[in-house]
Structure formats: structure tokens, C-alpha cells
Amino acid sequence: xxxxxxxxxxxxxxxxxxxxxxVRLFVEGKxxxxxxxxxxxxxxxxAEEIMAAAQRVDGGxxxx
Numbered sequence: 001x002x003x004x005x006x007x008x009x010x011x012x013x014x015x016x017x018x019x020x021x022x023v024r025l026f027v028e029g030k031x032x033x034x035x036x037x038x039x040x041x042x043x044x045x046x047a048e049e050i051m052a053a054a055q056r057v058d059g060g061x062x063x064x
Contacts, residue, residue, distance in 0.1 A: 009029060011028060011029035012028045014026040014028070016030075018037060022037040022038060022039065023039075023040060024037050024038075
């Protein structure tokens with residue numbers, strides 16, 4: 001399985017700061033919870049990767 005393999009799994013994603021100065025991505029689904037903490041620098045890198053992927057899918061259009 002890879003990143004391009006479809007799966008029939010429902011999950012919720014929450015993103016926010018922690019009281020320890022980290023950025024948390026929290027994934028919750030039926031029977032699982034995955035908290036992932038990142039430094040602000042790592043969070044910016046992740047955000048850039050998400051934006052780059054969205055631009056590739058969207059034909060390079062830049063939004064906002």
C-alpha cells in the first residue's frame with residue numbers, strides 16, 4: 001500500500017497548539033487515536049508540503 005492507495009476508513013483530523021509549545025495533529029477514527037506533535041518549524045514544513053501537493057493537484061493555481 002502506498003500514499004495513492006484508496007482505503008475505506010473514516011477519521012477526523014484536529015490541529016492545534018499544545019500547552020508545551022508544540023503543534024498537534026490529532027487523528028481519531030473508529031478504534032484508534034493518533035496524536036502527533038511537531039515543533040513550530042516542523043509544522044511550517046508540513047504546511048508547505050501540503051500546499052505544494054494541493055498546487056500540483058490544482059494545476060499550479062495559487063490560492064490566498
